[in-house]
Amino acid sequence: MLITTPNIHDADGFYSELLDMHDGLSENESKALNARLILVLANHIGDREVLAEAMRTALD
Amino acid sequence: MAKIFEIPLYPYTRNPDQDSPKTNRHPVIIVGAGPVGLAAAIDLAQQDIPVVVVDDNDRVSFGSRAICFAKRPLEILDRLGCGEPMVEKGVTWNIGKVFFDDRQTYEFNLLAEDGHKRPAFINLQQYYFEAYLMDRVRVLEAEGKPIEIRGKNKVVSIENNDDHVSLQIDTPDGVYQVEAEWLISCDGAGSPVRQMLGLDFVGRVFEDNFLIADVVMDADFPTERWFWFNPPFNRDQSALLHKQPDGVWRIDLQLGWDIDKAEEKKPENVIRRLKQMLGDEISFDLEWVSIYTFQCRRMEKFRHNRVLFAGDAAHQVSPFGARGANSGIQDSDNLCWKLKLVLDGIAPETLLDTYDDERIYGADENILNSSRSTDFITPKSAVSRQFRDAVLHLAEKHEFARPMVNSGRLSVPCIYSESRLNTPDSTKLPTSTRPGAPAVDAPVNEGWLLDQLNGDFKLLFVGINGESPSVAGIHLDVIEVQPGQNPVFEDRYLGDEDTAIYLIRPDQHIAARWTSYDETEIRNAILRAIGQE
Incomplete structure (x- = not known):
């Protein structure tokens, strides 16, 4: 089951770390970084059903 | 009818310092009769510290400016004797709604729990806020308290010496000279005092x-x-x-x-x-x-020898989150009791360095939060805008994205967890009332707890009896609460324990707590809380 309730402690801190990662990058570098991050996170999740549900959620 | 901000509420009159053959020295001079300067003046005068406020204007703030006042400052104003008219006049609100494009994304309710005297927020124009503070000043004057507000008095030069501050003040009758043992600079973001002293302000x-x-x-x-x-x-x-x-x-x-x-x-x-x-x-x-x-910025230090900076003069934040005036009131709250103990010769001057420690911690927290809000509201790059819009898009349907929506993290009380004035906590009492936190309000003994924490050090005995130890020069009031009568209070101050003792500072912040009585420990905690250890 995909978790859709808040699950990140210190959401503001996470969000700011996420954006800080992009400091100084070009638009293409940022896109590439986001792609790598998605793949890293997807591997951590592993569960194919959860991943499929996550993709549907993002598409919606 | 003239608006309140068009009327001179403290018009210029000649003061004795202008006609004195020698230069007079006051214990405390405050520069700036805005929300922070007036709050500090009231706090000191209530404690019988003679205080003079000088301001180059003679009326309250033009325009509404700061409009959002949070629960903690309202509690401080209650202690200063002027919370009631503000809350009566102010607009109380709890609900916030966030829209993205033409749709509502979500709404939040700030009122998390019952059992507090004051609401999460009121909206009140700064000119009313200052006018009610002035009303309180007039009441204190009538009671004979040592407080004086001097309109059209503009500081034109300042000398920061080892044991006093020397000022030249311009008036419609010309310049006069005056001295203060301590100067509190509450003269706003452009602080002329800060500039005259050539102090930094980076951010x-x-x-x-x-x-x-x-x-x-x-x-x-x-x-x-x-x-x-x-x-x-x-x-x-x-x-x-x-x-x-x-x-x-x-x-x-x-x-x-x-x-x-x-x-x-x-x-x-x-x-x-x-x-x-x-x-x-x-x-x-x-x-x-x-x-x-x-700008989001602060001074490197708020104490410079005999000059203490407070409010916007010391730190500035973006307006998102209502952390400007609200934090300035907390500066004053933190400073005044310390200054009194130093002036009375009870605490060492180094106690004032803890004003620096505690309020710089507060300022950094405010700057961090308001910078993050600003980055969300004004994305600084294409990718940060993409993430921002993605959060807003997802938040409409999915709860998980809502904590990331940032239209301002509204001012919450500052908890001085790391303060050297705290006695380390070894209890299992509730975390919300840990040392460093402001005492959480609760109904108790047919009133409100915070109304009983009215400016001295307090010992709060819950379900336990004990003597209040006498510590040189410190007046300690005892509040006793019997268990079994105040469930909300017990939730906040006992948790799973049967007994508790809290040492509470004059600014209502908790300094130490125990579950059993030990006179030596209490004595040591008091000494620590006044910077003697």
């Missing part, structure tokens, strides 16, 4: 402009905070609508960086923008218009 400038308009209208918008990201009436920018007393509405419109300020401020352009937002059928009057940019 981050945000490249943006906001149009701020106070609009008088008969509208049936509910009493809520409405925030728009990228609305149809202000494309690619944000907007805020908030209610104030007297049918005045605060409207904030983000304009972007590259604008012609003089052009944007023209009434016909402001009215055009407001009509786009409100529609043609609502009629309104403009009370006040301003365009502001902002």
Whole structure:
């Protein structure tokens, strides 16, 4: 089951770390970084059903 | 009828220092009769510390400016004897709504729990806020308290010496000389005192402009905070609508960086923008218009020898989160009891360095939060805008994204967890009342707890009896609470324990706590809390 309730402690801190990662990058570098991050996170999740549900959620 | 901000509330009159053959020295002079300076003056005068406030103006703030006052400052104002008229006049609100484009993304309710005397927030124009503080000043004067407000008194030079501060003050009758043992500089973001002393003020400038308009209208918008990201009436920018007393509405419109300020401020352009937002059928009057940019920055230190900086003079934040005036009031709250103990010779001067420690911690927390809000509201790059819009998109349907939506993290009380004035906690009492936290309000003994924490050190005995130890020069009041009568209070102060003792500072922050009585430990905690250890 995909978790859709808040699950990140210190959401503001996470969000700011996420954006800080992009400091100084070009638009293409940022896109590439986001792609790598998605793949890293997807591997951590592993569960194919959860991943499929996550993709549907993002598409919606 | 003249508006309250058009009337000189503290007109210039000649003062004894101007006619004195020698230079007089006052214990405390405060520069600036804004919210922070007046709060500090009231706090000191209530404790019989003679205080003189000088201001180059003679009336309250022009325009509404700070409008959002949080629960903690209201509690401080209660201690200063002027919370009631503010809350009565103010607009109490709890609900906030966030819109993205033309849709509501979500709403939040700030009122988390019952059992507090004061609401999460009130909206009140700064001119009323200052006027009620002035009313309180007049009451204290009538009671013979040593407080004096000098209008049209402008500091033109300052000398910061080892044991006093020397000032030259300009008035309609010319310049006079005066000295103070301590000077509190509450003279705002542009602080002339800070500039005259050549002190630093570094930080981050945000490249943006906001149009701020106070609009008088008969509208049936509910009493809520409405925030728009990228609305149809202000494309690619944000907007805020908030209610104030007297049918005045605060409207904030983000304009972007590259604008012609003089052009944007023209009434016909402001009215055009407001009509786009409100529609043609609502009629309104403009009370006040301003365009502001902002910075997030603070001084490296708030104490410089005999000069203590407070409020915007010491630190500035973006307006998102109402952390400006609210934090200034907490500065004053933190400073005044320490200054009193130092002036009375009970605490060492180094106690004032803990003002620096505790309030710099507070300022950094405010700067961090308000910078993050600003980064969310004004994305600084294409990718940060993409993430921002993704969060807003997802938040409409999915709860998980809502904590990431940041239209301002509203001011919450500062907890001095790491303060050296705290005694380390070894209890299993509730975390919300841990050392460093401001005492959490609760109904107790047929009243409110915070109304009983009225300016001295207190020992709160819950379900336990004990003597109050005498510590040199410290007046300690005892409050006793019997268990089994105040369930909300017990939830907050006992948790799973049967007994508790709390040592509470004059600013209502908790300094130490125990579950059993030990006179030596209490004595040591008091000494620690006044900087003697």
